[in-house]
Structure formats: C-alpha cells, structure tokens
Amino acid sequence: MAGHLADRGGAAGPVRRLTVLYDPKCPLCTRVHDWLVRQRQLVPLELLPVATAETRARFPGLDHEATLREITVIGDSGQLYTGHAAWVVCLWALADHRPMAHRFTSPAGAPLARAAVLAAARYRARTRDPDESPEGLGGCTVASG
Numbered sequence: 001m002a003g004h005l006a007d008r009g010g011a012a013g014p015v016r017r018l019t020v021l022y023d024p025k026c027p028l029c030t031r032v033h034d035w036l037v038r039q040r041q042l043v044p045l046e047l048l049p050v051a052t053a054e055t056r057a058r059f060p061g062l063d064h065e066a067t068l069r070e071i072t073v074i075g076d077s078g079q080l081y082t083g084h085a086a087w088v089v090c091l092w093a094l095a096d097h098r099p100m101a102h103r104f105t106s107p108a109g110a111p112l113a114r115a116a117v118l119a120a121a122r123y124r125a126r127t128r129d130p131d132e133s134p135e136g137l138g139g140c141t142v143a144s145g
Contacts, residue, residue, distance in 0.1 A: 018046070019048055019074045039095070045090065075089075084116070
C-alpha cells in the first residue's frame with residue numbers, strides 16, 4: 001500500500017530519496033539490507049533499523065508498531081509504502097531492477113509481488129528466533145488483506 005505521512009505536509013513531489021526501515025534482528029532483513037546497499041541505486045536508499053529512537057524522532061507521525069510487522073519505506077516528500085508496494089519501490093530505486101518493478105505494478109505483475117512478500121513473510125516466520133514474540137516479527141511480515 002502507498003500513502004503519505006500526514007505530518008510531513010505539502011503535496012507529494014517526485015521521489016529523490018527513500019528510507020527503508022528494516023529489522024536488524026531478522027536474518028532475511030539483514031540479507032536484503034546487505035543486497036540493497038551493494039546495488040547501483042538510481043534513487044538513494046537510506047536503510048534504518050525499525051523502531052529506534054532515531055526512527056521515531058525522524059518520523060513522529062509513523063505507526064512504529066506497524067513497522068515491526070510490515071516492511072515500510074518512506075519517500076523524501078512523505079510518501080509511505082508498505083507491504084508489496086514497499087518491496088516494489090525498493091526495486092524501482094535500483095538501476096538493474098527498475099524494469100522488474102514496473103512489471104510488478106502491472107495488473108498481471110501485482111499478484112506476483114504480493115506472493116513474493118508473502119513468501120518472505122513465511123520464510124521469516126520459519127527462521128526467526130523462537131524466543132521472539134510474534135508481535136515483534138519485524139519488517140518481513142505482511143499484513144493480511
């Protein structure tokens with residue numbers, strides 16, 4: 001889902017920078033983090049751990065509890081992307097993967113993007129620390145619906 005952070009004000013402009021919130025305790029999230037930073041970026045990506053004091057201070061209007069359950073990406077003009085839209089916008093920011101991102105936004109491709117995010121969520125559920133509470137699954141899960 002894409003939206004806009006109300007507290008950022010103003011109309012959404014072109015995306016010039018993206019902040020990707022990731023769970024540093026999640027093996028999948030850290031692998032994706034490491035992969036993203038190695039890619040050639042058309043739009044700069046800043047990767048920040050979820051639910052930290054810095055993240056809460058920078059994005060006071062964000063539902064930080066939700067960022068623990070669902071991948072969240074924030075554009076520099078306040079654009080808010082969650083779930084499969086967040087994964088797609090990350091791909092869109094990468095030089096070698098922008099065409100794939102465009103395919104994932106088509107009517108035929110969107111179900112594939114959603115399926116990929118659900119597969120990541122299942123993988124995350126299987127690989128997370130058994131002592132970790134289900135509420136703290138991190139950014140790899142996806143909300144139902």
